[in-house]
Amino acid sequence: MAGFREFCILITIAMVFVLPVSALEQQQTAGAQVMVTNVSMDPQVFMVGDTGTIAIEVINNGAQSVAIRRATMFDEEIMVDSRPYDTTTYLGAGNRMSFTFTVTAPVDEGIYYPTFSMDFRDSGYLRYPVKLQVQDKPLKISVIKKPDVFMDGKKENVDILIGNPRDNAVSGVVVYPSGEGIETTPSSIFIGMIAPDQSQKVSFSITPAKSTDLEIHVDYMNGINSHSEVIRIPVDLGDSKTRAELILSNIQVERSGSEYTLSGDVTNAGLEVANAVVITSGDEVTPLDPYRKYVVGTLQPDDFSGFEITFSTEGVGNVPVVVSYKDNDGKLYTTTTNINIPSVRAGEQETGDLPITMIAIILACAVVIGGIVWYSWRKR
Amino acid sequence: MINLLDLLARPERFFSSLEGKEPDLRIPAAIAIVGAIIAAIAGYAMSGLYTELYAGIAEGMGPVMGIFIIISAFIGFLVMWWLVMAVVFFLISLLFKGRGKFTHTLANTGYGLVPVIIGSIVTTLVFLSYLPRIVVPVIRNIQDPAVIQEAMQELMHDPAMMEYTWVSMAISALFLLWSANIWIFGVKQARNITLKQACITVAIPVGAFIIYTLYIAVVGVPIPGGA
Numbered sequence: 001m002a003g004f005r006e007f008c009i010l011i012t013i014a015m016v017f018v019l020p021v022s023a024l025e026q027q028q029t030a031g032a033q034v035m036v037t038n039v040s041m042d043p044q045v046f047m048v049g050d051t052g053t054i055a056i057e058v059i060n061n062g063a064q065s066v067a068i069r070r071a072t073m074f075d076e077e078i079m080v081d082s083r084p085y086d087t088t089t090y091l092g093a094g095n096r097m098s099f100t101f102t103v104t105a106p107v108d109e110g111i112y113y114p115t116f117s118m119d120f121r122d123s124g125y126l127r128y129p130v131k132l133q134v135q136d137k138p139l140k141i142s143v144i145k146k147p148d149v150f151m152d153g154k155k156e157n158v159d160i161l162i163g164n165p166r167d168n169a170v171s172g173v174v175v176y177p178s179g180e181g182i183e184t185t186p187s188s189i190f191i192g193m194i195a196p197d198q199s200q201k202v203s204f205s206i207t208p209a210k211s212t213d214l215e216i217h218v219d220y221m222n223g224i225n226s227h228s229e230v231i232r233i234p235v236d237l238g239d240s241k242t243r244a245e246l247i248l249s250n251i252q253v254e255r256s257g258s259e260y261t262l263s264g265d266v267t268n269a270g271l272e273v274a275n276a277v278v279i280t281s282g283d284e285v286t287p288l289d290p291y292r293k294y295v296v297g298t299l300q301p302d303d304f305s306g307f308e309i310t311f312s313t314e315g316v317g318n319v320p321v322v323v324s325y326k327d328n329d330g331k332l333y334t335t336t337t338n339i340n341i342p343s344v345r346a347g348e349q350e351t352g353d354l355p356i357t358m359i360a361i362i363l364a365c366a367v368v369i370g371g372i373v374w375y376s377w378r379k380r
Numbered sequence: 381m382i383n384l385l386d387l388l389a390r391p392e393r394f395f396s397s398l399e400g401k402e403p404d405l406r407i408p409a410a411i412a413i414v415g416a417i418i419a420a421i422a423g424y425a426m427s428g429l430y431t432e433l434y435a436g437i438a439e440g441m442g443p444v445m446g447i448f449i450i451i452s453a454f455i456g457f458l459v460m461w462w463l464v465m466a467v468v469f470f471l472i473s474l475l476f477k478g479r480g481k482f483t484h485t486l487a488n489t490g491y492g493l494v495p496v497i498i499g500s501i502v503t504t505l506v507f508l509s510y511l512p513r514i515v516v517p518v519i520r521n522i523q524d525p526a527v528i529q530e531a532m533q534e535l536m537h538d539p540a541m542m543e544y545t546w547v548s549m550a551i552s553a554l555f556l557l558w559s560a561n562i563w564i565f566g567v568k569q570a571r572n573i574t575l576k577q578a579c580i581t582v583a584i585p586v587g588a589f590i591i592y593t594l595y596i597a598v599v600g601v602p603i604p605g606g607a
Binding site: 355365366373 | 388389390391392495502506515543547550551554555557558561565
């Protein structure tokens with residue numbers, strides 16, 4: 001019996017020393033079974049100074065739960081803004097768990113490896129470098145179409161191409177032009193997301209009122225970070241090289257008293273259509289019926305039409321002839337051509353018949369001379 | 381001195397008083413010179429129009445042009461109205477076997493210019509009243525006769541100019557008829573022809589002149605190469 005009792009004591013002692021060792025081995029094995037299964041970042045590629053998140057998913061592939069004492073991320077250059085997970089947590093067998101860290105990348109362009117660190121309560125740890133790319137490539141703005149010359153108040157189309165040279169997509173892209181004295185239609189265009197190496201074309205109608213700089217702004221988001229790009233296009237007002245140019249020729253002036261009839265040809269010597277061409281006299285003369293204004297209508301390039309206006313004036317040697325037309329956008333253009341006319345001097349009264357005074361003088365002369373002649377023959 | 385009233389109203393009596401005397405050209409010449417001066421003054425007044433007409437191509441030529449017109453008008457009156465008219469009367473009266481010295485015809489023609497001079501004064505005054513209202517075109521190209529012709533036509537067809545032309549023509553014609561009345565008796569006395577022959581002698585050049593004046597007033601002065 002004594003031998004059985006000694007055997008039991010021996011077994012018990014053996015159990016006391018052997019069992020903890022076995023449990024420790026099991027713990028160490030379980031820690032090795034925890035592994036990182038997924039790393040996701042928002043944004044996928046950081047810009048210099050961007051703030052984003054790194055989500056790391058781990059899985060416990062072991063048969064027993066694992067006690068996680070602390071999970072954190074650290075790097076010498078990448079700033080980790082969020083606090084570490086320092087509450088002991090059990091990760092059950094076969095379970096997954098995500099750890100999300102907020103980081104800021106106040107670094108130059110390059111690839112960085114902040115380290116994800118997980119310490120187990122009992123023993124062991126997990127170190128996992130995470131690849132973080134920082135790219136200093138903003139969206140590119142290209143002007144693909146604009147007029148050679150802007151004109152005061154004339155609507156012109158400007159086409160813009162927004163390109164994304166980055167390795168990740170950007171979102172919330174909004175394009176809007178601005179400039180002092182510039183009216184744009186539409187005021188802004190929402191593009192949304194632009195995938196990597198993709199571009200998006202937008203078009204604006206620009207109506208400048210003075211010479212200035214047209215600014216094309218592009219606002220976009222890289223993750224949660226707002227970014228903005230701008231380019232400036234000088235808007236120098238001038239005369240269009242292709243606009244309609246109306247030339248008056250073959251001018252003929254007919255006068256009747258103080259009333260004038262001015263006729264001639266108007267030719268479109270420009271390269272664009274002139275709509276609603278109207279010819280009238282200037283303010284210095286008084287328009288008269290039947291042609292106070294002469295409506296020519298539409299003149300195609302190299303086309304011409306006759307016109308005729310009637311007016312009255314006194315003491316004016318040059319009559320301003322005003323030619324107005326509209327372009328395809330409805331902008332009104334006015335040109336004034338001075339036409340030299342034979343003037344009517346002040347005080348002139350045109351009757352078309354001999355004035356009474358002159359008739360009286362002639363009759364008086366006729367009576368006197370007739371009487372003298374009659375007298376000379378009578379007194380022979 | 382001459383009896384002006386007889387000359388103007390009783391020319392037969394005036395020329396009868398000169399019968400048997402040697403023709404004296406001093407008074408007729410004085411009358412003609414007065415007429416020439418009046419014509420020169422009228423020409424000077426009219427030169428302003430031509431100065432304006434050529435202002436576009438001959439700026440500053442006004443005084444020169446004025447002097448040219450004054451001299452032309454002065455000489456033209458003496459030649460045309462006195463000398464040429466006397467020659468024409470003398471030649472036509474030859475057809476009627478007229479007798480008498482040319483100087484006699486020249487003297488009597490000179491006396492007959494008095495109404496023409498009065499008419500010139502009247503028409504000059506009338507012209508001065510029309511002058512401010514006449515619109516003068518400007519010739520831009522003296523090389524092109526058509527341009528000059530067109531400008532002249534425009535000037536002559538100016539309403540005020542046309543009105544003056546007709547008024548002056550009527551007045552001139554009336555005073556010319558008055559002079560013709562004097563010339564009839566002067567030619568009759570100078571050339572010893574009948575009254576009827578004298579009427580024909582005077583009527584031919586005077587009628588031709590009035591018709592020519594009417595033609596110029598209607599058609600205008602043609603410029604060579606300007607048709």
